[in-house]
Amino acid sequence: MNQVKEKYISYLDKKIGEYNRICEIYKAEDRKDEADFEKIKANICDIFKTLFIRDTKELEGKELSVSNNKNLYTNFLLRFDTIPANWKLSLAKAIAYGDVKKQVIEETKLAVAKELKEQFISILN
């Protein structure tokens, strides 16, 4: 479990750092709106990092069997469906009402969540 935890947290930290760095570059280039989108990406990574730490902490110190490990990961993987569910609804509404800003924000959040999920699965495998 520790290896997966370390790898995934390190990946998330790297992504947060990367998005924040691009955000600063965009700010310096007077591209405020795009800088805000990068900040959103960093925030999404931060949300999943917090949840991942919380989920793994619950099982810390316990003798984990393989099945418990799998259970933890299955529960965490479910978060990639439950959390973005509202974003999907929000995106559908934004498209229907022609709210381009909201549409871009929701698409950005969903794309990051998808990438984080894929990376988590790849680490597990």
Next chain:
Amino acid sequence: MNEADVIKLFKCLADKSRLQILKSLIHEDMYVELLAQRLDLTASTISFHLKKLESVGAVTSRKDQYYTIYSIKEDVFKSTILDLIKEESSEAEIQKEREENYRKKVIENFFVYGKLKNIPAQRKKRLIILEEIAKAFDFDREYTEREVNIIIADFHDDFCTLRREMVGENILTRNNGIYKLVKNDK
């Protein structure tokens, strides 16, 4: 163009990506995907910027088969900065603008995609909300209470309170169970 429009235009232009988009559009009219390719930005980011540019009158769009083609609105850019700075607003215009901005803000805060989140407690805000709902009614038309309820229910579940408030604020009149929209200057 009034002072507020000039400020909006300058704010919108103070962005590197939007300037890049305009630079591209000076040479030729383009659609989102082509701009995205040329400027190495995602199509949704380009759409977002174009929407902003369109809202301040810097670009215009037209449908061409499957694509929406964007072009620069030359008359805006033909005015000199001095012309724009010289734009003045009268006290009455400024006041009207303030009221409109306040109204817009209240509507944005209380409505989400046409649905009323909650009924404002403050009378001034509530009145704005009621006037916004009144836009769903036609003048010179009589409505039964059921019809009124159906229209208001599209905005909020508590249609009874809102209907009574609309009558109380003289937005709707009620005579023998028949409702009519009151004409006003707003």
